[in-house]
Structures are given as structure tokens and as C-alpha cells.
Amino acid sequence: MAYLRAFGSWLPERRVSNEEIAPLVNATPEWILEVSGIMERRYAADSDTVAGIGLLAARDCLDKAGVTSAELGMILVASGSSDRFCPGPACEVASGLGLSSTPALDIPVSSAGSLIGLILAAQLAPKMGPVLVVGAEIMSRRITLDPEGKNSAILFGDGAGAALVDAENGFARIADFCLFTDGASAETLFVQDGRFSMDGQAVIMQASRKMPRAMNELLARNKISPAEVEVFLLHQANLNLITRVASTLKAPRERFYTNIDRYGNTSSASLLIAADEWYATQTAPIAGPLVFSAFGSGLNWGALLAVPIPNTQATS
Amino acid sequence: MEQQARILKVLRQVTGKEISPGADESLFVSGLLDSFALTDFVSGLEEEFGVSVPDSDLSARKFDTINKVSAYLVSKA
Numbered sequence: 589m590a591y592l593r594a595f596g597s598w599l600p601e602r603r604v605s606n607e608e609i610a611p612l613v614n615a616t617p618e619w620i621l622e623v624s625g626i627m628e629r630r631y632a633a634d635s636d637t638v639a640g641i642g643l644l645a646a647r648d649c650l651d652k653a654g655v656t657s658a659e660l661g662m663i664l665v666a667s668g669s670s671d672r673f674c675p676g677p678a679c680e681v682a683s684g685l686g687l688s689s690t691p692a693l694d695i696p697v698s699s700a701g702s703l704i705g706l707i708l709a710a711q712l713a714p715k716m717g718p719v720l721v722v723g724a725e726i727m728s729r730r731i732t733l734d735p736e737g738k739n740s741a742i743l744f745g746d747g748a749g750a751a752l753v754d755a756e757n758g759f760a761r762i763a764d765f766c767l768f769t770d771g772a773s774a775e776t777l778f779v780q781d782g783r784f785s786m787d788g789q790a791v792i793m794q795a796s797r798k799m800p801r802a803m804n805e806l807l808a809r810n811k812i813s814p815a816e817v818e819v820f821l822l823h824q825a826n827l828n829l830i831t832r833v834a835s836t837l838k839a840p841r842e843r844f845y846t847n848i849d850r851y852g853n854t855s856s857a858s859l860l861i862a863a864d865e866w867y868a869t870q871t872a873p874i875a876g877p878l879v880f881s882a883f884g885s886g887l888n889w890g891a892l893l894a895v896p897i898p899n900t901q902a903t904s
Numbered sequence: 905m906e907q908q909a910r911i912l913k914v915l916r917q918v919t920g921k922e923i924s925p926g927a928d929e930s931l932f933v934s935g936l937l938d939s940f941a942l943t944d945f946v947s948g949l950e951e952e953f954g955v956s957v958p959d960s961d962l963s964a965r966k967f968d969t970i971n972k973v974s975a976y977l978v979s980k981a
Contacts, residue, residue, distance in 0.1 A: 793942055793964075796939070796943045797962065828940065832943075
């Protein structure tokens, strides 16, 4: 048994508008908004590191949970934009939390990494103790702000999110999950030699089929209809994709929490940033199931179902 | 109904327009399909022709024209 206990996040101060990006990529601000739903995104400062911003989100999460880092059994850090491939940012996040022996592992999967982290944490928490899952990305350093890189450059922003998965306490029980990998399409989305590459058309086609299929499978085997879901927390890839997924699932669009208009696509951080923001707005006990879903490099994708614990008040 | 007419029927359902593109006219360049609409088009083809299109075949190259769609369906028969 494992529970969602708390979330956290951190976002850079610098706001980058469509007006700032549009002339660099030979587009218009209106076009960027139309094809992505993004109005602005945040860019990290030159002095920020992926591990550094991940640490800030981790601390925010632990503060909200009222848990000390010494109580953690494990740390998982997802990032597709880590400053160094090996070792990745997990060990630095652990060190930054003052830990010198707690296991800390990297999940180098852009976009879907934090979902994978949540799923692994649900399995590991009963054995290891509370697991802190972090998604941290500085994608602005992996894109190319020129007309050739337009389709990726308009999307991405920087940020970090975190979640605490606990075997004993929390506001929602992680009830089920599904996780998939299809390496045949790995070339459509990858980071190599420090640069991000994406066949946007192929990714949209794959994601708009795979994500609803994963969520439908998960909900069907738990005998829950999409209409019964309290909130869908998805990787914030593209607003049009989220709208399409809602339509395919025949679920009310308003049940899909979105913040992509303000932060852009923060890759593996986006799921946890969205979860943190959504949870912070909850003032009453959560009434229905939560569904998380993400799609990213690999290709990796999946979904996670969490069922609220009755009469548990939101604590964010 | 012949195969190409059935493909056109699905395309019209997806686009919501009474269109008649040429057999070799690019459905993407002409703006009739985009990435999102292609998934609907493929789902419609699966239903109309009783075939299963694997995700690995989700490529604009395979479904760019009526003739390419026709050839793909023949290969799946």
C-alpha cells in the first residue's frame, strides 16, 4: 500500500512571453498560442542547475508534508535535461537535503519521468520508507531558439516539481497504475549531445492515441468511468493535446487541470507542478479518484490511479 | 462502395467537409488533416475497413494521400 502525501514545486522568476520568442523563431505570438495554448513560460537563471531547482521543489514538498529529509527512505529524480548525464541530479538533490546514505536514483526520461517515479515509489515505499519523487528540468538549455528549432522552442519552459509517496500516510491511496514502453518510436523524441530533438507531428499522433488508451485501460479495470474522475493531472505537453485527450475519453474538459498557459511544457516536471498547484487549491476533502498520465521519450507512457482517503483534508 | 469512395467517406466525416481531394493530393499540405485529425482519420479507417492500425504505422507518410491510404489498406488485407 502507498499513498500520495504531499506535493511541492519551484519555478524560476523569469517569465518569457510569446512576444519575446516569436521573432526569434520566425513566428507570431498568436500562432504560438494557437498551436500550443502557451502564453508564457519560465526560464531558469544562468546560475541555476537542474539539481538545484529540484532541491528547491523537494524542500517545498517536505515542508508541506511536515517531513524531515532524515525520514526519507529513497529519492527518485526525473530529468531529461540534466546538466550531467552520469551521475545525474539525484545524488546532488540528496546531498542538498543533507543526506549521505539514503539511496537516490535518476530517471533520465523526459516528460514521462515523474510518472515513472510515482509508479516506482508506490512499489518501493512499503519496503524503503517514504519516497521523494522529483521532476526537474531546464529545457531552455536544450532547445534552439531559431526558426529551425521552432516547433520545440515555443513549447518548453523550466521548473521543478516533487511528490512524497508514503506507505502509511497520505490523502490518496495509489490504487493502480499502468506503464508502457515502445522503443520503436524512440527517434521521435530524444536528447542527444545536449540538444533536444522532437518530431512534433509523430509525437502528437502517438500521444493522442496512447495516453487515452492507457487511462481507459486503467479506469476500466477499476470499474471507474471517466466521468467519475475528480481530476485528470496530465503531463502539460500541449493544451490542444490535453483537450484532445479529454474528448477521446469523453470526460469533461474542466476536470483536466492545466497550467501550460503560464509555464509551457516543463517536461518531466510538469506533472508534479500541476499536481502541486491543483492540490493547493483544494479546500475540502477530495471527493473522487485522481488520474495521472504522462507520455515522453522512450517512448514511455502510462497512467496512475489514486483514490482519496475519506475525510482527509488537503494540507497544502 | 469501392475502396477509395469509402476512404473519402471517412475523410469527410473527420473533416466535416464535403471535400473531394485528388487521389494524389497531400491531405496535410492542403490542410485537410493535421496530427490530431490524422488519429481520428485512422480510427475511422479502422472502423470502416475492420482493420487494426498499429501505433508504429502512425505516420503522415502512410496516410498523406487517398492513394497511399488505399495502398496501406491493401497491404493490411
